[in-house]
Amino acid sequence: MKLNISLLLVPAVPSIVLARVVPRGDEAANDTPAAKQLANVFAAQKCWTQSPYGCSKNRWCWQRCQGNGQWCWLAHKGGTGDWTSCTTAEDCIPGVGDSDCAKGDCKACGCSC
Numbered sequence: 001m002k003l004n005i006s007l008l009l010v011p012a013v014p015s016i017v018l019a020r021v022v023p024r025g026d027e028a029a030n031d032t033p034a035a036k037q038l039a040n041v042f043a044a045q046k047c048w049t050q051s052p053y054g055c056s057k058n059r060w061c062w063q064r065c066q067g068n069g070q071w072c073w074l075a076h077k078g079g080t081g082d083w084t085s086c087t088t089a090e091d092c093i094p095g096v097g098d099s100d101c102a103k104g105d106c107k108a109c110g111c112s113c
Contacts, residue, residue, distance in 0.1 A: 047071070047113040054089045061085070061092035065101050065111040072101035072111045079103040 047069025061074040074084040079100035
C-alpha cells in the first residue's frame with residue numbers, strides 16, 4: 001500500500017492560509033494601519049475654535065453655534081431661506097442682517113462639526 005504524502009499536506013494548507021488572514025487572540029481586524037487610515041477618511045471633520053464666524057473659500061457664510069467648536073452654515077430669513085454668500089468674513093458677522101444657522105431637513109442644516 002502506497003502512502004500519498006500530498007493528501008496529508010492538503011488539510012494543513014488552509015490552516016496556514018487562514019492563520020495569516022484571521023487575526024489571532026485579541027487583535028481586532030480594524031487595528032491594521034490600512035484599516036485605520038480608511039476609517040479616518042470617513043471620520044467627522046474637526047470642530048473649529050479659531051474664530052466665531054467666517055467666509056468659506058467657496059464664499060459661503062458660517063458661524064460657530066456652540067461653545068465646543070460646532071458650527072453651521074448661514075441662511076437668510078432666520079435660517080430658512082437661501083444660503084448666505086460672502087466675499088469677506090465681515091459679510092458674515094452674526095446678528096447683522098437676517099441670517100442665522102440654517103434650519104430645516106437637510107444634511108447641511110443645523111449645528112455640527
